Ligand code: HEM
């Protein structure tokens with residue numbers, strides 16, 4: 066996405082009278098330096114967007130290479146070593162460079178201050194620093210790839226990671242730096258939400274996306290340091306042989322797993338909570354109904370964030386941890402599933418008696434509910450001890466986490482991107498094309514990952530470059546699905562990029578949402594709001610009506626409501 | 632196998648998620664899977680059914696307006712929190728009780744030591760027999776004591792419905808009582824063995840680290856074990872050498888086809904002079920082979936790291952070394 070090459074329509078900003086360059090953050094200043102040194106949360110969000118999409122593209126290429134290699138079960142074009150590096154890089158790039166920063170850092174950066182009616186986040190410099198830490202982390206990853214690759218899996222299990230001669234230290238330094246990037250974003254969001262809520266926006270008048278990012282930020286702050294320390298310890302183990310994880314020198318490899326999952330289980334909620342926040346916004350706006358069970362959705366985000374810290378041991382049921390530990394972790398695991406279920410029930414109820422628009426973002430929201438429900442329900446098979454023993458480290462787990470991370474987080478991210486795109490760049494995309502590719506993504510996704518549940522429960526282990534014949538049919542279906550999914554994703558992004566050049570000018574409020582970011586023009590002016598926008602119930606749509614001429618929603622003067630009236 | 636000939640597998644819904652099982656606790660595991668599965672299907676159809684119905688009933692069309700309805704209902708919230716909570720407790724208890732069975736071997740179990748290493752399995756039986764594939768009796772509890780010589784591996788037999796990590800530096804255990812034989816008689820050729828996979832990522836040949844599991848009638852198993860313990864009976868020295876070469880892990884560093892691995896290839900090496908790291912030349916004979924096994928750092932071939940482990944006489948007897956030398960000799 067070339068942001069520098071601004072379509073000329075932006076120059077001719079017309080609608081609404083007194084427009085100068087200040088009225089469009091994209092044009093407020095020009096030149097590459099004005100982007101690289103910007104403190105504007107919106108530009109930082111856009112730069113993050115470009116960065117994570119590039120990472121997603123890279124991770125996606127790796128994925129397609131893996132799936133192609135798996136078509137027959139025999140060697141096609143990757144040696145075992147090459148395959149192992151490929152799946153490691155796919156996982157590491159997707160997790161650390163893409164999914165974790167995706168929604169909070171790209172979309173969250175853009176909309177969070179605006180949802181609060183503010184000009185920026187609490188610490189704009191820290192925000193820019195977080196972006197550059199991300200870039201440095203990404204460079205470490207690239208360096209690891211170029212100077213010898215990495216073959217430990219994204220989980221870095223010891224003692225394998227201590228003994229392999231691939232570039233573990235470079236990659237761990239990358240993870241360490243990326244961790245700080247994530248911490249900076251989290252800290253910024255916590256402070257911003259705590260101190261900068263506008264007059265009248267009490268905690269329970271916040272949009273649910275803010276609740277979700279707040280819960281996420283708490284996890285980022287509390288869990289990420291543990292990952293950082295674990296990475297440093299592993300570096301020390303490799304470089305100095307301190308004897309903490311390697312049994313050959315008196316260490317304990319299972320200790321590493323405890324440390325790793327103490328971060329990485331909460332991290333899966335860093336990935337999904339912001340996605341849930343997006344879905345809460347989309348379902349309400351596109352149903353034109355007040356969100357159902359606001360408080361329950363809000364509390365469930367916090368519950369997930371806190372309970373998520375207590376279940377890491379469920380990744381280690383067959384590692385030899387004590388049976389008592391396994392039982393306790395299994396019990397706690399089930400407690401996390403309830404708040405997730407509550408959210409799904411509330412989203413569905415929100416649609417009741419609504420006026421449901423099947424605009425592209427809503428198509429993604431519906432796909433999310435479908436796919437996340439499968440992802441969540443299959444978590445039950447894994448949380449139950451007896452079945453997890455069979456399913457652990459098989460393709461069933463692979464399918465489970467792709468249903469939640471890709472079917473959940475990625476689909477919500479794309480839905481959110483389509484939702485906020487008009488605000489971010491001031492253009493409308495082609496709805497039909499958007500919807501069409503959302504369908505391709507949905508079909509391709511299921512074809513890719515559903516067969517993996519079946520082969521997994523039938524015993525196909527994960528991280529296998531070769532496999533025995535009886536699993537071939539499932540792998541072939543999965544590979545075909547992956548290419549369909551790839552086409553869908555490329556199409557979905559192409560529709561957006563095309564709109565930058567050919568899209569109609571976006572109105573201020575194309576969807577009729579009532580959160581504050583829609584109160585300024587599209588794209589927003591440099592400082593978002595001249596005067597703080599009035600705060601009302603974010604899910605009350607009764608004062609908005611569709612205006613044919615605007616092509617979007619405007620406040621209905623006759624509605625008699627005091628919210629949002631200028 | 633091609634795509635079409637495999638499709639009937641998919642159509643067979645009843646056994647879509649399971650392969651045939653072969654252990655006493657498999658029924659419980661599959662039963663729990665089924666229970667969660669049908670519960671999930673029920674909730675999935677309910678949620679998606681309602682969602683699709685709402686989309687169809689309330690999609691935006693000219694003249695259609697959202698109708699007012701309450702945006703909260705505590706009774707509903709409590710209902711859909713409490714019912715799933717109750718159900719997950721049921722799942723938890725079922726999972727936990729079966730798990731205790733899976734993890735608790737009976738006292739009188741037959742014991743097999745399992746040694747995992749990159750990238751092969753070694754099974755050691757009480758009578759001294761050793762094998763690369765797993766052989767067990769039917770209808771008798773077998774306890775596996777798992778260990779690893781290098782990184783973490785995992786012993787996974789899908790048909791048994793159990794798996795456990797092999798962690799270096801500690802012993803883990805699992806057990807199984809197989810319910811069906813895999814064939815008749817003691818000849819492995821007459822069996823249709825089960826798969827044993829390594830399920831914990833362990834490096835290059837992780838996906839090739841598999842073995843086969845043979846389940847015999849008790850009498851046949853005993854006969855197999857006796858035969859397996861007497862490696863030298865009915866075999867030439869070179870044949871025994873080849874078995875040891877594979878079983879003791881020489882194969883992972885020394886090829887027999889001339890290709891280069893962590894150590895020099897054995898191909899056409901015997902009786903030939905090799906250049907050492909210190910510049911000297913040594914001819915490969917029985918003495919050199921023996922020294923290389925007992926004291927590998929004494930002479931290291933030029934161009935290789937001194938990484939070969941020491942094998943003591945309890946791991947390889949002098950007779951074993953003779954057999955290995957015979958085997959190397961036979962590789963022309
Ligand atoms: C309903 C809630 C969920 C439950 C009950 C659940 C349960 C589990 C369990 C028990 C495992 C371990 C399986 C094993 O290794 O044997 C697991 C693995 C995993 N789950 Fe979930 N999960 C849930 C939701 C999620 C969500 C929301 C995400 C991410 C967005 C997620 C991501 C993952 C990942 C990444 C793994 C595998 C990690 C690895 O081994 O590489 N899960 N899940």
Ligand SMILES: [Cu+2]
Nearest residue numbers: 330377379380
């Ligand atoms: Cu987890």
